[in-house]
Amino acid sequence: MSKRQMIIGMHLGNGYGALAEAWRMPGVDPRAYTSFDAKVRQAQAAERGKFQFLFLPDGPHAAGGDIRYEPSGFNLDVMMTLAAVARGTERIGMVATGSTTFNEAFNLARHFKALDIMNHGRTGWNAVTSASPEVAANYGQRIPSSADRYGRAHEMIQIVQALWGSWGKDAWVADPETGEYAKDEEIAPINLGGEFVASRGPLYIPPSEQGQPVIFHAGGPSPNALSLAGRYASGFIAAAFTIEEARAQRRAFREATERAGRDPDEIKFFPGLMTTIAKDKRAALDRRITLTGRMFPQRAMYLQQMLGVRIDPARLDDPLSPEQLSRAHAAGGDPRAVRALEVARDGWSLRDVLAHGVIDYQPVVVGPVTEVADHMQEWFEAEAADGFWVIPDVYEGGLDAFVDGVVPILQERGLFHLDYEGTTLRDHLGARPQYGVDARVTG
Numbered sequence: 001m002s003k004r005q006m007i008i009g010m011h012l013g014n015g016y017g018a019l020a021e022a023w024r025m026p027g028v029d030p031r032a033y034t035s036f037d038a039k040v041r042q043a044q045a046a047e048r049g050k051f052q053f054l055f056l057p058d059g060p061h062a063a064g065g066d067i068r069y070e071p072s073g074f075n076l077d078v079m080m081t082l083a084a085v086a087r088g089t090e091r092i093g094m095v096a097t098g099s100t101t102f103n104e105a106f107n108l109a110r111h112f113k114a115l116d117i118m119n120h121g122r123t124g125w126n127a128v129t130s131a132s133p134e135v136a137a138n139y140g141q142r143i144p145s146s147a148d149r150y151g152r153a154h155e156m157i158q159i160v161q162a163l164w165g166s167w168g169k170d171a172w173v174a175d176p177e178t179g180e181y182a183k184d185e186e187i188a189p190i191n192l193g194g195e196f197v198a199s200r201g202p203l204y205i206p207p208s209e210q211g212q213p214v215i216f217h218a219g220g221p222s223p224n225a226l227s228l229a230g231r232y233a234s235g236f237i238a239a240a241f242t243i244e245e246a247r248a249q250r251r252a253f254r255e256a257t258e259r260a261g262r263d264p265d266e267i268k269f270f271p272g273l274m275t276t277i278a279k280d281k282r283a284a285l286d287r288r289i290t291l292t293g294r295m296f297p298q299r300a301m302y303l304q305q306m307l308g309v310r311i312d313p314a315r316l317d318d319p320l321s322p323e324q325l326s327r328a329h330a331a332g333g334d335p336r337a338v339r340a341l342e343v344a345r346d347g348w349s350l351r352d353v354l355a356h357g358v359i360d361y362q363p364v365v366v367g368p369v370t371e372v373a374d375h376m377q378e379w380f381e382a383e384a385a386d387g388f389w390v391i392p393d394v395y396e397g398g399l400d401a402f403v404d405g406v407v408p409i410l411q412e413r414g415l416f417h418l419d420y421e422g423t424t425l426r427d428h429l430g431a432r433p434q435y436g437v438d439a440r441v442t443g
């Protein structure tokens with residue numbers, strides 16, 4: 001039996017990197033936000049590292065902090081970016097976010113299948129329901145109830161998939177000799193409508209090399225997300241801060257997949273991982289301080305709540321005193337507090353505790369390449385992950401450090417493939433063939 005190997009995706013966002021100050025780093029084009037060439041180069045670097053997919057999150061809204069100092073975290077437009085990336089890469093998969101709440105089924109079906117044709121079967125659709133009032137406002141609407149959002153999402157995915165299958169697999173003849181272009185009877189309307197979504201079809205797009213795009217979902221393990229992902233998703237983009245939490249989430253999604261009548265191995269679970277890589281721990285911490293130090297006074301206040309002890313933001317160069325350490329505990333129910341406490345107990349100064357990225361929105365590894373590889377191996381072998389979606393602190397330099405430093409270690413350890421085994425995203429994920437709806441889950 002071949003050894004289980006991890007699958008790696010790379011977050012492709014605003015062109016700069018995970019951290020707010022990435023845009024100002026030496027060597028970074030401060031206007032990379034509008035550079036499609038920069039996105040293509042980043043995708044090519046990930047492909048050199050044999051990453052299985054790119055992950056493009058999206059609102060669409062301005063995600064980020066204060067625009068006076070920080071860029072939005074998102075792309076100008078995920079589909080346009082991927083059209084450029086499709087033409088500049090050959091193997092890497094590309095998973096774009098498309099809201100099931102603020103789109104029509106026919107538009108989504110058309111855009112994603114056209115991209116799947118353009119990139120020869122490397123497309124995935126991260127079908128999310130959009131929970132932010134900011135997104136709703138962009139469409140002149142309010143966020144519907146969770147029941148309505150997820151009710152619509154189920155209909156949306158089924159109708160989009162039905163549209164994808166509406167041009168029969170063998171319908172395209174295109175024979176100049178006989179003059180027959182296509183088999184009319186195999187390109188049929190779907191005539192589907194539910195409570196929220198409807199479409200007649202057909203969608204005039206033939207199958208791609210993988211038939212049709214693969215479904216992803218991103219979020220947490222809420223009952224609605226479990227039932228949606230369990231039915232349709234081949235990949236799940238997650239946020240989990242500890243091995244135990246990731247393991248529990250992964251198990252919950254596998255069980256939901258089984259409950260939907262599918263094999264639990266059909267869903268691959270990917271927690272996030274942010275990296276700051278340098279030759280040693282000190283250099284990596286200093287890099288993080290350069291990149292995020294501006295936020296430390298504010299973060300110190302948050303750290304104080306997480307650890308339940310008073311922290312003086314003017315004395316960040318000191319570690320917690322023995323007296324403070326004896327009182328410190330993981331407070332306030334934040335799952336990141338456990339790690340913050342661990343790092344503080346190791347005796348680091350408060351500035352260095354913050355530089356470990358203990359208050360970030362994904363787990364962070366700050367250190368040399370072996371430390372990143374060790375983290376990934378530990379989570380993977382603990383069955384807390386089928387792989388990861390990785391966000392380098394700064395794409396420029398940070399991505400090469402991962403590709404040239406971490407990937408070879410994972411390969412040497414037999415944890416990551418040496419090359420692409422196939423050509424499509426379905427191949428990269430080991431996802432089963434599917435064309436049109438999945439009869440097992442549509443009833």
Ligand SMILES: Cc1cc2nc3c(=O)[nH]c(=O)nc-3n(C[C@H](O)[C@H](O)[C@H](O)COP(=O)(O)O)c2cc1C
Pocket residue numbers: 056057058059097128129130131146218219220222224225237238239272
């Ligand atoms: C790692 C991760 C990535 C996410 N990416 C997106 C995204 O790109 N676009 C989006 O609208 N929501 C995104 N979400 C939000 C979720 O889809 C979901 O809306 C959120 O977890 C709230 O759950 P609910 O929709 O059940 O209320 C993401 C969530 C997580 C944890």
